[in-house]
Amino acid sequence: MVAAEDVLLFVNAATASTGQREFHGDALGQEMSLDFLHEYMLVNYRDLYATTLALGINDHNAVLAIRRLLATGRDATAEQKAAEGALIARRLRELPPPRVFRLFTALRRDGVNNRRTRAVIRDWMASLDSPAYHAVKYRTGFKAGLKHAHIDVGDGELRDFLFGPLERKPYTTPILETWRQAHYNSGALYKLPYTVAEGFAAKHGIKREIFLERIGDRMTPLERLRTGEDALDPLALIDGGAKYGGPPVPWLTRLAVRVLALPLDERAARRAEFTDALRAFAAAEAGKLAGTWGRVTAVLDDSFSSFGSPVKRRRPLAVALACHFLLEALAAQGQYTPLWMSGRDDPLLAYPSGATPLGLRLIDALETAPERIVVVSDGWDNSPPGLAGEVLRVWRTRLDPQQRVDIVHVNPVFDAEALDVRALSPSVPSVGIRDAEDLVPLVELAQFAQGRLGLPELLAYLDGRVRRFLGAD
Amino acid sequence: MRIDLSGLRTGPAQVWGALRLVPLLRDEPVESLRLHGVAYEGAWRSQVKLTNTTSYYSYVPHGFVADWNPESGDGAQSAAYGTQIVDKSTTVRGMPMPVHRRMAQKLGKRRVRFLPLHLAMEGYLALHFDGPPVAWREWSDRFVQHGLSPRSEASYNGAAVPGLRDALRVFEIHEGQSGVLVYAADALAAAFVVPHPDDYRELHPTLVLDMYGELVYQYALMMPAVRDFHTRLEDDTIISLADLRAAARAQSRSWAEFHDTVMANALLSHDYTAERAYQMGDFDLVRFRPAFKPGDENHIGEAITDGAGRIAYLKTFRLSEAQIRRGYLLELLASNGWRLSAAAASIGTTAEDLRGRIRAAGFEMMLREKAK
Numbered sequence: 001m002v003a004a005e006d007v008l009l010f011v012n013a014a015t016a017s018t019g020q021r022e023f024h025g026d027a028l029g030q031e032m033s034l035d036f037l038h039e040y041m042l043v044n045y046r047d048l049y050a051t052t053l054a055l056g057i058n059d060h061n062a063v064l065a066i067r068r069l070l071a072t073g074r075d076a077t078a079e080q081k082a083a084e085g086a087l088i089a090r091r092l093r094e095l096p097p098p099r100v101f102r103l104f105t106a107l108r109r110d111g112v113n114n115r116r117t118r119a120v121i122r123d124w125m126a127s128l129d130s131p132a133y134h135a136v137k138y139r140t141g142f143k144a145g146l147k148h149a150h151i152d153v154g155d156g157e158l159r160d161f162l163f164g165p166l167e168r169k170p171y172t173t174p175i176l177e178t179w180r181q182a183h184y185n186s187g188a189l190y191k192l193p194y195t196v197a198e199g200f201a202a203k204h205g206i207k208r209e210i211f212l213e214r215i216g217d218r219m220t221p222l223e224r225l226r227t228g229e230d231a232l233d234p235l236a237l238i239d240g241g242a243k244y245g246g247p248p249v250p251w252l253t254r255l256a257v258r259v260l261a262l263p264l265d266e267r268a269a270r271r272a273e274f275t276d277a278l279r280a281f282a283a284a285e286a287g288k289l290a291g292t293w294g295r296v297t298a299v300l301d302d303s304f305s306s307f308g309s310p311v312k313r314r315r316p317l318a319v320a321l322a323c324h325f326l327l328e329a330l331a332a333q334g335q336y337t338p339l340w341m342s343g344r345d346d347p348l349l350a351y352p353s354g355a356t357p358l359g360l361r362l363i364d365a366l367e368t369a370p371e372r373i374v375v376v377s378d379g380w381d382n383s384p385p386g387l388a389g390e391v392l393r394v395w396r397t398r399l400d401p402q403q404r405v406d407i408v409h410v411n412p413v414f415d416a417e418a419l420d421v422r423a424l425s426p427s428v429p430s431v432g433i434r435d436a437e438d439l440v441p442l443v444e445l446a447q448f449a450q451g452r453l454g455l456p457e458l459l460a461y462l463d464g465r466v467r468r469f470l471g472a473d
Numbered sequence: 474m475r476i477d478l479s480g481l482r483t484g485p486a487q488v489w490g491a492l493r494l495v496p497l498l499r500d501e502p503v504e505s506l507r508l509h510g511v512a513y514e515g516a517w518r519s520q521v522k523l524t525n526t527t528s529y530y531s532y533v534p535h536g537f538v539a540d541w542n543p544e545s546g547d548g549a550q551s552a553a554y555g556t557q558i559v560d561k562s563t564t565v566r567g568m569p570m571p572v573h574r575r576m577a578q579k580l581g582k583r584r585v586r587f588l589p590l591h592l593a594m595e596g597y598l599a600l601h602f603d604g605p606p607v608a609w610r611e612w613s614d615r616f617v618q619h620g621l622s623p624r625s626e627a628s629y630n631g632a633a634v635p636g637l638r639d640a641l642r643v644f645e646i647h648e649g650q651s652g653v654l655v656y657a658a659d660a661l662a663a664a665f666v667v668p669h670p671d672d673y674r675e676l677h678p679t680l681v682l683d684m685y686g687e688l689v690y691q692y693a694l695m696m697p698a699v700r701d702f703h704t705r706l707e708d709d710t711i712i713s714l715a716d717l718r719a720a721a722r723a724q725s726r727s728w729a730e731f732h733d734t735v736m737a738n739a740l741l742s743h744d745y746t747a748e749r750a751y752q753m754g755d756f757d758l759v760r761f762r763p764a765f766k767p768g769d770e771n772h773i774g775e776a777i778t779d780g781a782g783r784i785a786y787l788k789t790f791r792l793s794e795a796q797i798r799r800g801y802l803l804e805l806l807a808s809n810g811w812r813l814s815a816a817a818a819s820i821g822t823t824a825e826d827l828r829g830r831i832r833a834a835g836f837e838m839m840l841r842e843k844a845k
Contacts, residue, residue: 024643304645342648355485355496355645359704363718382645384485384725386703394708394717 004448004455007048008431010041011445012421014052014061016432017414021309023316024380029416034064037419042068046076050084051462053091054469056441058434062091063103070120071112081116090470092124097134100124101141108148121149132173135162137193190214250435252281256322259348260314267348274348282325285437289330296331297370298338299361300324300347301377307352308413317352319412320376322436327374330440337368341377356380358424359387366395372406374443378413379422379430392425408446410439441465474747474761476740477782481666483729484647489640491696493659495732497652503668503785506756506777510676511536511586521573521588521595527622529595532630533573533588534682539777539786540584541753577751577758585751587758589788590683592750593775596760597796598624601803605811611824612811616839626796628684634693638681646674652787654737655680655689658696661740661770662689666787668777687793702728739770740789747776755780763792765800799834 017034021027038061041049050069053062066088073081092100107117125145128134135142135158143162146153153159160168161176171177181188182200189200194215201211259267259274267274283290306317324347328336338347339361342354358381365373381388392407410433411421423430429449431442448458484496512535513519519533576595577587604620605612631637634657644653651673652666662685667673706720733741745761752758756777763771774789792800809816817827828840 305643353646355487355647359721360718363714363721366717367714382485382487382701383647384704384721384728385488385701387721387724390704390706391717391721394706394711398708398711399714399717 003045003048004458006041007045007052007458008445008449009420010037010049011052011055011057012411012430012432013037013414013419014057014065014432015055015434015438015442016058016412016421017416018058018060018312018434020311022312022413022416023305023307023309023378024413025416027311030414033414033416033419034061038064038068042072046080047083048462050080050087051466053087054466055445055462056438059095059099062095063099063106066091066103067106067110067112070107070114070117071110073114073116085116085120086470087466088120089123092120093127097138098141101138101145104141104145104148108144113148118149118151121145122151125149125151130175132158132161132175133193136175136179136196139196250437252278252285252326252437253318253322253435255281256318256325256436257314260318260321260350264349264351271348278322278325279329282322282329285326286329289440291330291332293327293330294332294371295335295369296327296337296372296374297365297368298324298327298336299341299358299365299373299375299377300338301341301356301358301375302344302350302352303341303354303356303377303380304352305356305378305380314352316378316412317350319410319433319436321347321350323374323376323410323433323439326436326439337365337370339364355383357383357387359384359389359391362388362391366391366405370405373408374439375407375409375424375428376433377409377411377424379409379411379415379424381424389425392428396425396427408443410442474745474759474782475743476745476776476787477778477784478666478741478787479783481652481784483732484650485725485728486702486732487644488699488701489643490636490698491658491693492636492640492662493656493699494640494644495654495656495736496647496650497654497666498647498649499651499670500649502649502651502670503779505541506668506753506779506785507540508667508669508672508676508786509538509540510679511538519573521576521591523575523595523599529576529591529598531591531594532684533591535679536573536586536588537676537786538580538584538586539753539756539758541756583754585753585758587751587775589679590775590790592758593760593762593773593788593790594626594628594684596748596775597762597773597792597800598626600762600800601807605806607811609811609813611813611841612839613841621836621839628686628790629690631681631683631685634685634690636693637685641678641680644677646677653677653680654740656699656736657689657692659699659736660688660692660791661737661772662686662692662791664737664740664772664774664787664789666784668785683788684790686791686796689791702731740772743772750775753777756785762800765797765804767794767798767801769797771797771800795834798830799836802831802834802836 013034014037017030019027019031019034022030049065053065057065069084069088076084104121107113125131139162146162153162157168157171157173157176161171161179166180166183169180171180175192178188178191179196182192182197186200186204186206189197189204192200197215198211255278259278300320300323302317302320306314306320308315308317324338338345340347340350341356341358341361344350356377358375358377362375396403407428409424409428409430411430412433413421414432415422421430421432429446431446431449433439433442447453448461478497480501481497481499484498486493486495513533519531521529521531521533523529573588576592577585580586602621602624604616608617649670651668651670652664654664655662663680663683665680667676704721704724706717706724711717711720743763745763747759747761750758750760756779758775758777760773760775762773765771771792772789773792774787776784777786779785805820806816809819813824813827817824831837831840
């Protein structure tokens with residue numbers, strides 16, 4: 001039983017926290033708490049710790065877990081190593097390349113260079129679609145990985161590109177040849193990946209505006225977002241996904257983040273367009289489950305703390321917004337009621353402000369007589385404090401002891417001091433969430449948090465998830 | 474004068490470390506009076522000219538502009554760093570020194586600028602500032618001739634109070650909130666009320682620029698975190714959702730009642746001596762001081778009240794124990810016609826003991842060392 005609780009605690013933390021500053025806590029506290037939880041899991045439940053790689057923990061924590069597993073290979077049995085190896089290889093393929101290269105650099109810094117680590121790096125590098133592209137775009141990391149794992153790249157031109165002086169001409173691989181030409185020819189640099197072209201543009205003294213205008217189509221959607229030059233048309237995201245590294249991209253949440261970053265006037269003006277796009281994404285995410293959840297009421301947090309922090313701007317609010325559309329798709333037609341904390345009822349114009357009357361909203365939600373209530377909130381219930389927990393306690397003990405209404409709380413914020421996401425009440429499961437897309441598996445997982453199902457069931461469930469995860473390709 | 478907070482409701486408190494912030498909500502904002510903030514640069518040493526001969530020096534980072542019927546500019550001056558030899562082309566090196574004229578200054582037909590809390594603090598500092606009207610022989614020549622000048626008090630800037638900046642940052646401002654009471658380890662540290670919720674939203678961050686008493690600083694620094702007053706519902710009487718809602722409402726009401734009668738009691742139930750600083754239409758800008766009771770909670774402050782005495786604006790400063798004692802001694806002496814023996818007799822002690830108390834309070838310069 002303890003193991004099940006510990007695993008869920010860890011999964012909550014590793015799903016919600018990215019080691020970045022949150023509204024109520026700083027980055028250092030988050031890092032320290034995560035470090036502790038990772039160490040605790042590794043020492044006590046090594047098997048389960050590796051299994052969490054299949055559970056949709058976020059990229060930041062996946063990298064931390066992989067680092068720890070690879071560094072402590074000597075404590076593992078051969079059987080464990082094989083299981084871990086498969087999970088690590090699979091998870092690495094889902095990570096965006098910059099994170100993987102950062103992981104390799106970290107492994108080198110830690111002095112982790114055992115046979116398994118070298119094999120993992122080698123396999124990942126071998127599985128790349130176009131090594132030359134990655135060699136150009138992530139040159140330092142690519143080189144570091146090769147050197148650290150003692151990988152022989154052969155006598156080809158890739159070796160000359162990475163390790164030789166700039167002598168060979170011409171290259172037969174197109175991207176390497178473009179890279180060579182970009183040294184002399186300012187026209188060629190526009191065919192290179194954006195980050196590499198940026199350096200060459202500086203070298204040739206090209207004006208920033210002209211550069212951005214011409215490089216436009218070489219940027220990935222995220223890079224275009226970062227330069228902030230032309231506001232990304234969210235509809236372009238539907239087919240823009242092809243350029244981005246990892247396959248399971250949470251576009252629905254990303255779109256919600258993007259929409260919330262726009263000024264209210266623009267959101268109001270383009271309301272139909274955004275609503276359609278969000279509905280379309282949500283329908284795609286819901287897939288076969290669309291319309292199967294029956295009568296659903298959502299309690300969504302748009303209090304001031306849903307602002308997040310300057311590094312995770314409006315993240316909790318964006319998760320709430322994305323969950324709103326996802327739940328709308330999951331609920332039966334016309335059987336969905338959203339209740340925002342502020343009492344406003346226009347999700348597209350949501351902005352963080354006001355207190356968190358979670359308890360009163362929960363009473364409102366219970367009055368709609370739903371089959372399922374989903375609460376999306378950071379759990380800082382302050383108006384009045386602690387009412388939500390009391391409402392849930394009284395509801396569960398006095399008004400609904402048979403648990404006819406399924407209540408689940410998803411929390412996008414990890415509370416570093418408590419080492420867990422802030423729960424509302426012991427009688428209702430609270431799970432961490434990073435992307436709204438994970439809502440369905442998290443609600444599955446939540447039934448373990450409630451203590452209704454024990455460790456054997458959890459292990460069976462985890463086995464299923466691992467098999468699905470490994471068999472997915 | 475009593476502090477009359479009618480029109481303001483107490484909201485649920487929010488807690489951060491040893492600080493508890495209790496919002497005050499207005500159902501009907503005061504529309505006919507608005508407040509804006511003005512930030513001053515180079516505020517580290519500001520001078521406020523009170524009269525031709527008297528000035529008030531302090532850290533004045535911001536001011537408020539009261540506008541009672543919906544351009545500011547202060548001349549730049551500087552103080553030179555010692556004697557410098559300069560030629561015609563170079564300027565004297567100096568630090569900028571904003572000079573404000575008066576605590577409350579007219580800025581237009583229906584606008585006035587005043588320096589928040591400094592107005593109240595100046596009132597406290599100027600308490601019996603002129604010294605005794607009769608040159609009794611127990612007082613020193615200097616005290617008789619120059620009064621208490623220079624008189625100074627120390628306080629802590631809000632930024633120095635541990636946790637206050639974070640507490641204000643994470644505080645979730647309520648809909649319609651027009652004021653806040655700040656508690657440090659559940660001792661009332663400051664009260665702040667403005668006429669309109671929009672003004673509050675604008676001025677909420679300026680609480681960190683204000684000054685706070687010593688007690689507030691020490692409590693915020695040393696006291697353990699305070700706990701939320703968690704809601705408790707009596708579940709044996711609840712049989713429906715309507716009961717649940719009623720119980721929740723009753724809990725909110727009982728918290729507000731508890732707060733108003735227990736936690737904020739000392740601020741609200743005391744009598745204050747008020748002094749009008751400016752009259753603006755129906756509103757009066759007043760500063761007030763307490764009866765200076767040692768060992769008790771004493772707040773000085775300033776307020777804007779409407780014709781009926783209701784508070785439109787309020788800002789208070791909690792005096793430290795030493796400050797209360799100084800105020801108490803000055804009031805005691807003044808009320809006894811500046812006769813040491815009479816004052817001592819009125820509190821049932823000896824003149825020598827009272828001398829000792831005056832010395833301990835930091836007013837040694839008042840007393841004549843040797844009898845004439």
